[in-house]
Amino acid sequence: MTKIYAIANQKGGVGKTTTCVNLAASLVATKKRVLLVDLDPQGNATMGSGVDKSELEETIYDVLTNRADIADCLVVSEEGKYHVLPANGDLTAAEVEMLSMPNKERLLGQVLQQIADSYDYILIDCPPSLNMLTLNALAACDGVIITMQCEYYALEGLSALIGTINQIHDLLNPKLRIEGILRTMYDPRNSLTNDVSAQLHEHFADRVYRTCIPRNVRLAEAPSYGQPVLVYDRQSKGALAYLALAGEIIRRNELGASSTPMNSEVAQ
Template sequence: MTRIYAVANQKGGVGKTTTCVNLAASLVATKKRVLLVDLDPQGNATMGSGVDKSELELTVYDVLTRRADARECLQTSESGQFKLLPANGDLTAAEVEMLSLDGKERLLWDGLQPIKDEFDYIIIDCPPSLNMLTVNALTACDGVIIPMQCEYYALEGLSALMNTIGRIQELLNPNLKIEGLLRTMYDPRNSLTNDVSAQLSQHFGDRLYRTCIPRNVRLAEAPSYGQPVLSYDRQSKGAIAYLALAGEIIRRNENDEKAAAHAAHS
């Protein structure tokens, strides 16, 4: 069964793209088949996966505007060993074009259907705003992973995202849920970090991942080499943290499946 996760937070600079690229590579390291979908016109996930966004003939833009099917647009990240539906600046135009298309909220969902079953995990990197691209990601996914820094304004931004998720559950995707909250750029020596972390734990309980992603130089350097940190420096704290996150996500899914099977039998 394919799991589709949107990695979203309308606040920029919280580690969304870093999480997408490194989670994709870490899931591959556990022998999962992974597709990363870059839905951000900046194309950072594409570049961070080692694919040159300026050389692309076809991108996710062509899928969303129904000019090409997803299979024609797929690239392979050599450094991360996952498949990539890439993006570049063309995606900015898609925003406007999508508004005039029928079923505009479901264009990504429709585009993924023919290839979905070839993957265990599909990870979608959302832009840092709650626009039509993000709506498409939230309509196409099973769950949202929310990366956030433990800082004062983080909680404010979270409430806007929660409202959006609520609206999309009502109108477009009743099965949408918050898969988990991920603490990024984590520094346990900082007292504010610990305060915000405690608030998140209190509010979200077991939806808060136990894994925290530390501030890590190697993690910050890896994208400029077009590599996930796992291939750039496997021993680094960043690489170890994302492997731990992949393990935590897989275990959660296995537990959910067992619980669902148990409920079906009882």
């Protein structure tokens, strides 16, 4: 059964796109069929997958505004070996157009259902804000993978995000859950990192992934070459971490891990 995950956090620079691209490539390495949905007008996930956003004739913008069928807009990441529903700056206009469309919160979910059976995993790279595009992602997915740095302000942002997730769970998507919390740019030598990590474990228990994504130069360099780090440097710490994350996600699904109740009261 297809799993649809939104990679989300309203804070920018916390590794959402890096996670989306590298988790997609790592899942493919385990023989899974993967679709990456770029829902960010910046198009970074598209470019990081080796697809030139400036040369695209049709994108997710055309899908959401009923200008094209989703099957006609999919492209293959030659580097990552997964499919991409790409984005570029045109997507900025989609949010305005969607406001006047019926069922505007469910547009993405409706189009993904047309092709969902072709994939084992669909990963949605959300923009760094809680806007109509992110709302569509949360209404369409089974679970949210929250990427965050272990710092004080990240906890404040996490509290707001969980409040939004709870609201969408109640109003739009009763199957929505926190799939997992992924600690990115992780440095265990930092005492604040360890303090925040401990608080996450206290409040979210097994929803916190055991895998942490370290600060890694090769991981930071890979997007400039339009490659997942698994292609750029398979032996790097970043590549090994994302392979471990893919394995952890697959094991959770195979074990049918029960959902931890969502809690909007995060320690500050």
